[in-house]
Amino acid sequence: MNVMITGASGGLGRVLAIECALRGYNLFLTDINQAGLLSLKQGLERQFKVCIAVKACDLTKAESVDELMSFIDFHGIRFDMLINVAGIDYEGGFLSQEREKITKIIALNNEATLRITHDILLRRRPKRQFSLIFVSSLASMYPMPLKATYAASKRFLLDFALALRQELKNQNVTVLTLCPGGLVTTKEAMRGISAQGFWGNATTNSLEIVARKTINYALQGKSIYIPGLLNRILSFVGKILPRSWVATLIYFRWGKAQVKWQR
Amino acid sequence: MKAIVITGASSGIGFEIARLLSRNHLVMGIGRNKTNCEKAEELILSENPDARIVYFVADLIQQHEVNRVADEIIAYLESNKNIQLHGLINNAGCVRSWYTTSDEGYEQQFALNHLAGFLLTYRLLPFIIKAKGRVIMTGSQSHKGIKMHWSDVMLRKRYNPLTAYKQSKLCNILFAKGLDDRLEDTGVKSYVVDPGLVKTDIGNKQTGGLVNLIWSIRKKHGVSPEVPASTYEFLLEKHPAPPGLYYCLFKEKAYSRQVTSENADKLFSLSQKLCGISYDRREKRL
Numbered sequence: 001m002n003v004m005i006t007g008a009s010g011g012l013g014r015v016l017a018i019e020c021a022l023r024g025y026n027l028f029l030t031d032i033n034q035a036g037l038l039s040l041k042q043g044l045e046r047q048f049k050v051c052i053a054v055k056a057c058d059l060t061k062a063e064s065v066d067e068l069m070s071f072i073d074f075h076g077i078r079f080d081m082l083i084n085v086a087g088i089d090y091e092g093g094f095l096s097q098e099r100e101k102i103t104k105i106i107a108l109n110n111e112a113t114l115r116i117t118h119d120i121l122l123r124r125r126p127k128r129q130f131s132l133i134f135v136s137s138l139a140s141m142y143p144m145p146l147k148a149t150y151a152a153s154k155r156f157l158l159d160f161a162l163a164l165r166q167e168l169k170n171q172n173v174t175v176l177t178l179c180p181g182g183l184v185t186t187k188e189a190m191r192g193i194s195a196q197g198f199w200g201n202a203t204t205n206s207l208e209i210v211a212r213k214t215i216n217y218a219l220q221g222k223s224i225y226i227p228g229l230l231n232r233i234l235s236f237v238g239k240i241l242p243r244s245w246v247a248t249l250i251y252f253r254w255g256k257a258q259v260k261w262q263r
Numbered sequence: 264m265k266a267i268v269i270t271g272a273s274s275g276i277g278f279e280i281a282r283l284l285s286r287n288h289l290v291m292g293i294g295r296n297k298t299n300c301e302k303a304e305e306l307i308l309s310e311n312p313d314a315r316i317v318y319f320v321a322d323l324i325q326q327h328e329v330n331r332v333a334d335e336i337i338a339y340l341e342s343n344k345n346i347q348l349h350g351l352i353n354n355a356g357c358v359r360s361w362y363t364t365s366d367e368g369y370e371q372q373f374a375l376n377h378l379a380g381f382l383l384t385y386r387l388l389p390f391i392i393k394a395k396g397r398v399i400m401t402g403s404q405s406h407k408g409i410k411m412h413w414s415d416v417m418l419r420k421r422y423n424p425l426t427a428y429k430q431s432k433l434c435n436i437l438f439a440k441g442l443d444d445r446l447e448d449t450g451v452k453s454y455v456v457d458p459g460l461v462k463t464d465i466g467n468k469q470t471g472g473l474v475n476l477i478w479s480i481r482k483k484h485g486v487s488p489e490v491p492a493s494t495y496e497f498l499l500e501k502h503p504a505p506p507g508l509y510y511c512l513f514k515e516k517a518y519s520r521q522v523t524s525e526n527a528d529k530l531f532s533l534s535q536k537l538c539g540i541s542y543d544r545r546e547k548r549l
Contacts, residue, residue: 207362
């Protein structure tokens with residue numbers, strides 16, 4: 001099994017890489033952070049007997065992705081799984097952020113994800129089942145004031161993935177969308193979760209369990225994975241309430257959390 | 264002049280050891296946060312202008328940072344030939360509420376509480392051997408009542424913060440035991456100090472929810488970090504070297520029955536693999 005993971009040297013990408021290595025899959029890891037990739041490669045090779053290739057790439061730049069693809073083609077690597085982890089968010093309201101930061105969210109979470117997905121789908125291992133995984137978010141279930149761009153970018157991924165799943169179902173490709181609540185991936189994520197108090201902790205999922213189940217569900221051909229019962233209930237509530245109500249509710253809750261966070 | 268390297272030296276127990284030892288040693292402290300290191304240095308010097316203290320900044324959870332700071336310390340020692348590295352105190356430790364990993368993909372409590380000290384000791388060992396120095400780990404009573412999870416040391420199957428902490432503290436004693444077994448003829452001695460329950464912020468840094476809450480309540484019953492600091496001084500200074508392995512308040516204390524040479528060897532070979540080093544090869548070279 002050959003697996004490509006984007007955003008591999010960040011918190012979730014790293015744990016998914018560990019999970020795959022534990023299962024004996026060969027890995028091709030990419031990230032914008034070259035040093036992080038090298039550290040991870042070293043750590044994984046010391047723990048597991050699997051082949052690990054790494055190459056840094058800025059997925060938001062077409063030339064960088066082209067270079068990555070020529071490297072892959074030069075070595076004749078073909079894939080059985082793509083896990084799209086690379087993504088970004090900047091905290092703060094729309095007008096309190098710089099313009100370029102806002103457009104960067106879309107450039108990476110959406111545009112870059114489409115770019116790499118298109119290229120890797122064309123490099124599937126022939127006549128084999130291919131698993132495609134998108135990392136969306138619980139945020140994709142709602143319009144989220146103060147996280148408006150991020151939530152919308154994750155909604156894009158969710159809808160795109162569900163549609164693509166139908167398009168490719170006769171071509172041996174399954175598509176899974178992961179919609180986690182909070183994940184403790186970075187110090188900032190940790191602070192964010194603490195700032196949200198009870199609800200932050202309650203909607204936080206264990207990284208190691210999410211990683212394991214994500215791969216299980218992808219192999220089983222499931223379409224959506226929302227970790228945690230509470231998160232599944234919350235996403236259901238988001239579906240039955242009018243979307244404008246949901247936005248009002250979330251603004252009320254996030255507004256308080258942000259004040260606490262910025263203190 | 265005798266130098267002592269102390270990790271986690273900008274706060275808690277490590278800071279108190281640094282404050283105490285800087286009166287008659289050169290203390291080389293390592294801390295994660297530059298501002299905290301500067302503040303600690305300022306505070307120590309404001310109390311005692313003759314204190315000899317220098318801080319190095321490194322996030323020891325990451326192995327590349329351990330190696331970088333080791334390079335810096337080695338360069339410092341090599342350019343100051345009159346300084347002997349008399350002691351290394353592997354004190355830095357953390358608690359994590361959730362499964363989190365280092366840049367190398369190692370679980371963070373295991374990476375910092377055990378592997379960082381294992382690697383740093385290896386890097387500084389030639390200097391410690393030359394000075395017939397001592398290596399001291401900050402352990403804990405909580406190492407008791409647990410076995411090593413050999414098939415899943417990083418607790419990937421189901422992470423539990425307390426299990427990870429207890430196991431990492433068992434690793435400290437196993438490491439000290441393994442080090443003693445290997446360095447018997449060199450005059451180097453290793454110890455683990457049980458500081459007791461101490462009022463520090465270990466359970467409030469980068470933790471959340473339950474761990475944070477429980478520690479906030481529990482630490483109120485703890486002693487001030489000055490209390491255990493003198494035990495470290497005792498173990499560094501006492502001649503001849505105290506014979507035991509595990510000490511609390513100047514006294515030898517019983518440790519877990521899990522601390523066997525067999526377990527120590529097993530941990531040694533696993534840690535060597537995870538750090539990409541070999542103590543055995545180093546011994547032969549010396």
